[in-house]
Amino acid sequence: MNILFGGKAFLRLWDVLSPAFQEHSLDVAEDEEIPSKLPWADIFVIRPMTIDKDILKYGAKLKLVQQWGVGVEGLNVEDCTEAGVYACNIPSRGTGNAEGVAEIAILHMMLLARRYHRAKEKLQEGKVFTPPGVTLWGKRACVIGLGNLGHCVVERLKGLGMSVTGVNRTHREEFSQWGVDTFYSLAEMEKALAGCRFVILALALTPETYHSIAEPFFQSMDRDAFFINVARGDIVVREAFDKALQNKWIAGAGFDVFWKEPPEITDPILNHPLVTTTPHIGGVTDASLNGAIDFIVKNVQRVALGEEPYSCLNSRDLQRKKTL
DSSP: OEEEEESGGGGGGHHHHHHHTTTSEEEEEOGGGHHHHGGGOSEEEEOSOOBSHHHHTTOTTOOEEEESSSOOTTBOHHHHHHTTOEEEOOOSTTTTHHHHHHHHHHHHHHHHHTTHHHHHHHHHTTOOSOSOOOOSTTOEEEEEOOSHHHHHHHHHHHHTTOEEEEEESSOOTHHHHHTOOEEEEGGGGGGGGTTOSEEEEOOOOOTTTTTOBOHHHHHHSOTTOEEEEOSOGGGBOHHHHHHHHHTTSSSEEEESSOSSSSOOTTOGGGGOTTEEEOOSOTTOSHHHHHHHHHHHHHHHHHHHTTOOOSSBTTHHHHHHHHHO
């Protein structure tokens, strides 16, 4: 199979990609090279980028567009279906992605709870045993979004001795088995926040969740609670967050995702004493790299054999299209 990787970022992984796909022909395309290189490709592996009919029209023999990662905000699945092309992402749980992102959520919780910025200042002043912090043990956390990522977060919170309130669009029986003590629907989200010292956002970005975290949400949080976003920046209304921080509706916040990525280096959020930030590295780990490669290798093999790939986002629509 001819496999085209979209973006020079994949060149940094070439030493790992080449042996993994040694039975196939590989190439990399910069954005401006896609129109000339895509006609060659059977499979197009993409980073977060826009893929729609204007790109797909160049893929004369294209069989699969494979997202490298979980989020598919830029991948127009309907256009893939219209072109007769499989559209797939990488499932987060079991590939190292959700596991890594859950760990970065815990990192932000700990940094905020132990007042890391202030602790560094005290140490540089030659002082120890200060500032006092907050233990996670014995506290209640609210996890908003109980998909694969939320599941991984809940597991880790329970291991730290925390109580968990879960929020999700629909209820499933297995939530209690994971360790969710109390459940609320998304429509009741603001009611779920009372008594929660930590609030972790783990929702997928959809038209329904876009800007769903607004002023009423932050006003409903306890004043000593911390907000952690490891989901997507655009789920949160930026102006509402800034107001919450300024008015001390919340005690602090941690972000691994932003409204614009990368954020402007002058963005005050990056140096705010009550905010911890990381450069969207939750899913950037050894485990997630190996998990992504292993998963894509399997999908390439399935497509080569004429079988439907795993984690296909347009399976039913393609089947329906074939019967018309």
